[in-house]
Amino acid sequence: MRVLTLYPGDREERALAGLYLDDLPAKGGHPFLYANFLASLDGRIALRNANGRKGVPEAIANNRDWRLYTELLVQADAVLTTGRHAEALATGEQTDMIAIAHDRYPDLRRYRRSRGLSEHPVCIVVTSRFAFPADALKKAHPGAILTIGPHLDAAKRRAAHKAGIETVSLDSGTQVTGKDLIAALAARGLRRVYMVGGPRLFRGLLADKIVHRLYLTTACRLLAGEQDTDTLVQGPVLPLPPEATLRRLALDLDGRPQQILASYDLTSY
Ligand SMILES: NC(=O)c1ccc[n+]([C@@H]2O[C@H](COP(=O)([O-])OP(=O)(O)OC[C@H]3O[C@@H](n4cnc5c(N)ncnc54)[C@H](OP(=O)(O)O)[C@@H]3O)[C@@H](O)[C@H]2O)c1
Structure with missing residues (x-):
C-alpha cells in the first residue's frame, strides 16, 4: 500500500x-480532540446499504482507510462515540473496531504497548437516551466504558454499574455540551481523544469549539442518495463556522477507489 505525499514539502512516494x-x-495539559471520517467525493459518510442498515457506504469502505483509522485509534487515551453506535455494538449489528484492531494489526498493538498506553482506549459514549443494554455493550467492548448524558434513572444506573460501566449524569439539559465533555475528560486525565462519532455529535463539538483536528479520507466515488444519507456535519448552520487549515495532503495510489488523505487543523473565527 503506497501513497504519494503532496503537502507540505516535495512529492514523495512512501x-x-x-x-x-x-x-x-505531544500531550499537553488539556484534552486534544481529533476526528476522523471517510467520505465519498460527493460528501456522503453514511447511507442505507444493501443489507438495509445505515452505515459507512459499502461502495467506499476499504482496508487502506481502515488501516489509517486504526493508526489514529492506537494513539488515543479515549475514543468518543455515540449512543447510536453503542446500541449497534450491544445488539451485534456492528463489531467493535477496538476489539478487532489488535488482531488485525499486530504492529499497531506493539506500537501502543511501547508507548505505555493501556491495552485499549477508554470508550466514552455520548448519549441522551441510554437506549442500549449495558451488559451487552460491556460484553461487546473489551476496554473501560464511560457514558455521559442527562440524569439517568436509578434502574439504568444500577444496570450500568453492575455491568462495570462508569456513568456521568449531568445535572441539567438533555444534550451533552463540549464543556461537560472536557470536564469529564480532564477529571480522568484523558488527553488524546479520538472522535469516531457521527455528524450530529461532531456538529455539537464544533459548535462548542473543542475539536482540534480533522482527518478526512475522501474516496473518489460519487454516490448520491437522498433519504437516510449523512454528510460530515449535520444540524443547524453553525453560527461561527470553524475554519480548517490544511496541514497534510496525500494521494492513496493503490487500489480503487483512489483516495485523498487530508488532515486539517481547526480554528474558529
Ligand atoms: N464514514 C464515516 O467516517 C463515519 C463516521 C462516523 C459515523 N458514520 C455513520 O454515520 C451515521 C450516523 O452516526 P451516529 O448516529 O453514530 O452519529 P450522530 O448522528 O452524531 O449521533 C447521534 C446519536 O448520538 C448521541 N448524541 C450525539 N450528540 C449528542 C449530545 N450532544 N448529547 C447527547 N447525545 C448525543 C445520541 O444518542 P442517543 O440516541 O443514545 O441519545 C444520538 O442519537 C451512522 O450510519 C454511522 O455509521 C460514518
Whole structure:
C-alpha cells in the first residue's frame, strides 16, 4: 500500500502504513480532540446499504482507510462515540473496531504497548437516551466504558454499574455540551481523544469549539442518495463556522477507489 505525499514539502512516494503514526502533538495539559471520517467525493459518510442498515457506504469502505483509522485509534487515551453506535455494538449489528484492531494489526498493538498506553482506549459514549443494554455493550467492548448524558434513572444506573460501566449524569439539559465533555475528560486525565462519532455529535463539538483536528479520507466515488444519507456535519448552520487549515495532503495510489488523505487543523473565527 503506497501513497504519494503532496503537502507540505516535495512529492514523495512512501508506504501508507505509518502515515498517521506520531502525527499528533505531544500531550499537553488539556484534552486534544481529533476526528476522523471517510467520505465519498460527493460528501456522503453514511447511507442505507444493501443489507438495509445505515452505515459507512459499502461502495467506499476499504482496508487502506481502515488501516489509517486504526493508526489514529492506537494513539488515543479515549475514543468518543455515540449512543447510536453503542446500541449497534450491544445488539451485534456492528463489531467493535477496538476489539478487532489488535488482531488485525499486530504492529499497531506493539506500537501502543511501547508507548505505555493501556491495552485499549477508554470508550466514552455520548448519549441522551441510554437506549442500549449495558451488559451487552460491556460484553461487546473489551476496554473501560464511560457514558455521559442527562440524569439517568436509578434502574439504568444500577444496570450500568453492575455491568462495570462508569456513568456521568449531568445535572441539567438533555444534550451533552463540549464543556461537560472536557470536564469529564480532564477529571480522568484523558488527553488524546479520538472522535469516531457521527455528524450530529461532531456538529455539537464544533459548535462548542473543542475539536482540534480533522482527518478526512475522501474516496473518489460519487454516490448520491437522498433519504437516510449523512454528510460530515449535520444540524443547524453553525453560527461561527470553524475554519480548517490544511496541514497534510496525500494521494492513496493503490487500489480503487483512489483516495485523498487530508488532515486539517481547526480554528474558529
Ligand atoms: N464514514 C464515516 O467516517 C463515519 C463516521 C462516523 C459515523 N458514520 C455513520 O454515520 C451515521 C450516523 O452516526 P451516529 O448516529 O453514530 O452519529 P450522530 O448522528 O452524531 O449521533 C447521534 C446519536 O448520538 C448521541 N448524541 C450525539 N450528540 C449528542 C449530545 N450532544 N448529547 C447527547 N447525545 C448525543 C445520541 O444518542 P442517543 O440516541 O443514545 O441519545 C444520538 O442519537 C451512522 O450510519 C454511522 O455509521 C460514518
